[in-house]
Amino acid sequence: MTQLNNNDLVLINPLKRFFDIFISGLILLILSPIILLIILLIKLEGFLNKKNSGPILYSETRISQGKPFTLYKFRIFKVSSYQPIRDRGEIVQTKPLEKDPGNLTRTGKLLKSFYFDEFPQLWNVLNGDMSLVGPRPWNSPDYENEIKRGIYRKKVIKAGLTGPVQIHKLDAKKFGGEYQLDINYINFCRDKRRISILLYDIKILIKSFIFMLKGQGL
Secondary structure, eight states: OOOOOTTOOOOOOHHHHHHHHHHHHHHHHHHHHHHHHHHHHHHHHHHHOGGGOOOSEEEEEEEETTEEEEEEEEOOBOHHHHHHHHHTTOOOOHHHHHTSGGGBOHHHHHHHHTTGGGTTHHHHHHHTSOEEESSOOBOHHHHHHHHHTTOOTTTSSOOEEEOHHHHTTTTGGGGTHHHHHHHHHHHHHHHSOHHHHHHHHHHHHHHHHHHHHTTOOO
């Protein structure tokens, strides 16, 4: 089954939610010294170079299972690269900004290389806004555009920190593209037992971690 219906919501999986809470909390605890170091680096760079000063966190509104929430990242951009866009009332598209190294702080370039800027999203997972594994959350305009076209992959399941699309970013076409990868994961979560879903999530998380170690991001 590849078609989704507007009312075709994935049932809540208590085991998946327990896994999300346990793992995200554990990782936050283990990484707390690194997170503290990242905070210090961001503040120190801002102190030494006023052009790169700004808030520790970057936030924006995203959609998860049809509901808006505030997604957090460590700020990797110079404030001057995105604030004028916000001042015009427009949505900041972070991917195009990332392609220009001039938009990034020195600390930001390092964090982005190893996906460390996404660490604060573990709080989103712990808080229940996201899951560790699922389709990535989109901003409101992109989400609404897909809904108008009858595409509900971002509505029927909770958004994820990582997912099949991220671990297949180098060979997504072989699996039918990003859309089909999301659909396949949604159908897997519908059709399989809870333990099978948990094991599959663990497999995706391990592969995502390998991408991070290689400095390939996600």
